[in-house]
Amino acid sequence: MNLLRCSDVSLTDGQSARWAGGMTTPMALAVANRLAATGVAAIEIASPAALRQCVARGEDPWQRIELLRDRLPGVTLRAAVSLLTEHGRRGCDVISTEVAKLWLRELAQRGVREVVLIDPLVIVERMAPVLKEAKVLGLTTIAALPFAPERSDGDIQAQASALASAGASRVMLRDEAGLLTTDRLATLLPALRAGLHATPLDLHLRCQTALGPQVALEAVRIGIDGIDTTFAPLANGASAPALGTLLKSLRLLALGAPASEQTLHAVREADRMLGEMADRHGFPSGRAWVFDLAPWAHQLPGEVAARFMQQLAASGLAHKLHAFANECARIRSDLGAPPMLAPFARPIAEQALLHLSGEPRYAELRPGVRRALQQVYGAVPAAVDARLARRVGALPNTPAQTVAALRTAHAGASDAALVIAQACGTAPEAQPAAASPETFRYVPTTPAQALVDGLTARAARYARLGVQGPDIAIELQGTEG
């Protein structure tokens, strides 16, 4: 067996799925060295979701990438790029080849060496030129191959071959809903191997069904070249498997070269630091989720699953999980069976929740559902419900703006800002500017301190305020009246 490459996705998918995207740039910078000390093959520092989260917080996402690069000398940095966007701004539902090339260039200039290229619909013709450009820029290209349980091994194998032929340096099977089983791996992995020939095969999987860690081990046993992991406080549930558990289990099962004590110690240290951070900021711990069959029906990916499971519980609808899951499946079928990934999964879940809450089906259409029906992202695998399609009508084709036109329209904006505008649906002029590096110093704040800060900032709204809790008592004199 070749040496297994473990790539870390804590700073992107891990914190998106488990901390609802709440890892600020100062937090990421504070832990970066600890993550690198574990010797992971690469660290993913950017993804479409992470860029969006940064912008929403008022942080410059490019500055985050630069600061992480400076903090991680000698570490292979990875970024994920998706050709489909979720924001719904006309003309950039699909990232044009030209903008994608620009995106890659901006990443490469900032030290990123590996790019995971995602097209949820796996339209190879629009991926190929981007893969080609990445190669020109000296990037290792990892083409995403989405897994869906209803698709045959043969279908997935054919896509894998096509991606390899299109120039991908590696192909990554991505099981964003954690639906792979050891039964399925037994046939799928050999088929993919046969289809890929010498192109390395990586695996990215989530743990919504609790099978993730078992599937990861079985995948290593059958033979994969790389796997995405996170650190324990950001692992399991809707996230990827935990690196520490994986390494210990591999050692126990004598699979591959055993991890050294030094490595395991470094992993424990990173786990500990992230655990303390989670505790300090009130993020939930990285607990496993309980096995359930519902994910095989709703197929919701990572953070979308996390958000909607939480929403069901908060609305007292946890007992209707299967009804929700089946409604997701029905809506998906009405939309022509798109892959359960961004930009399709979230609107489908929103629509299902509307139906579950007692609204007549499709009385209201979520905007993302409307766009999916209009097929703005490209052709979906099956027929769209004709009645719904008629209802939303066809959308006039809005051609993507050329980069030259974008530069003209936003004369003061940098190419980097244009990329963010296209990916996140924001105005290039309204993007957060780079801040002084000093502002990114991580200051550990306890929840109690955060509460006091928040209450003090709102002193005008009260005269006196008291907070009592276990081990805490706060008395504040306000300025009202």
Add this chain to the structure above:
Amino acid sequence: MLEHLKKLVAAETARTGKRRTIRLTDDTLRDGQQCLWATRMRTEDMLPIAQRMDRAGFLSMQAIALVQFDASVLFLAQDPFERIRLLRERVTRTPLRGAVRGNLMRGFFPVADDITELFIERQVANGIREIGVFDALLCSDNLAPSIAAAHRHGAAVAYLLGYNIAPGYDDALYARKAREGVERFGVESVTLADAAGVLTVDRVRTLVPAIKQAIGDTLLEFNTHCLTGLGPWLAIEAAVHGADSILTAVDPMANGNSLPASQMIARNLREIGFDVQVDDGLLDEVGAYFGALAEREQQPVGTPAEYEPSHYITQYAGGAMSNLESQLKLAGMTDRLPEVLEEIGRVRVELGSPIMVTPYPAIVSAQAVMNVLNKERYKVVPDEVKKYVCGYFGDLPLPVDANVKDRIIGNGSKDVALVPPVIEPVLPGLRQRYKGIGDDELLLRYMYGDEKINGLKPTPAGDSFSLQHPVVDLVEGLALRRRKAQVQVSGSDFALSVN
């Protein structure tokens, strides 16, 4: 996975012409609290919820076993027979299940049949309607007196077969043992019991059908635990492959070291096409009660475990492992633990791979330590090991390696007779010693000694116990009154006035 399971169930429904019903057996009050609360749930905390559990639709409810007897007397100073009685007053529709552990009562060595039989009689007399019987050697002779006693007193018998990962413990062995339970004893149900949660899904798919085929219409019950996080999946697959009932605990007393959750199993089994007749609303009420109780008692609730393969390899109970470690520490041999563990694996197989529950971890590890300490294996043989191979604990599930047996008999103490002596009845002596007390007390004094039994406290009975603040209860109580005059209540830190 979902579609595949649905197809399997649909094919069965088409073949038989009817949807199969899967029952749930509740194990919250016995195993759930054993796994999560170290068996510290008090009787009075079970009573307020017992009636609702009774109405939830369980096939039966496990009320008590030896561990609960121990914890009740030794740690809670409560009479376990009283627990059975108080539960029985409230649980009137659902059979309550008790248990015996072969012929070992609560100790390390086999005891006389008369005391085991009385133990069963008194469980039944206090309200138990089913007796679970388990022997770690799968030795049916050890269970024969218990089964006969249970049947004699009108109780049904659940025949437990402990799952074991070891050479020779194949599907055929389990099928043979299960058939024996049904044909020889006429037991009412067979339970495949996976105490360590180490069954794999592949094994469930062959083992459950093999046992089901061997026992025909007799009810097949499935038990597993969630230490690897796979328990719920195993339980669902077991139902699909022929199990009639699943042992579950009500969430949040489920998952982690505990059993799969009743609510989750019911919903998922229905989803793939089975009928499951439990009242989900009541189960959620029961779960809310235990959640609040856990919070008040500062006890943990079950949290799903992350999958780790180490569980399949050690199979060495946590308690036994800590004993071994402290013994090696005393002997100044802590550094030889890995060697001893490896030797334990070898000795265990040579001794016929008994299931590693009391007393077998101690017997196997005693020999393993001797083998590591001395240059020649089996040169020094602890008495218990010689007794074990000579059948003092019962017939062995698999033959002991012949060469090993020769060495054990040759090198073991000559004081240990090759043929086990007949165990003399103990009741005549006990009755002589304790005159004028009832059989429940007699049994408890035999099991735990006079000092412990003298210290037992009566359970504060009554179902008025509430997890809410007393003021909330007061307001609710007042709101329920049909005639409302003006009511004024004042206390040290509150005043309430109701019109």
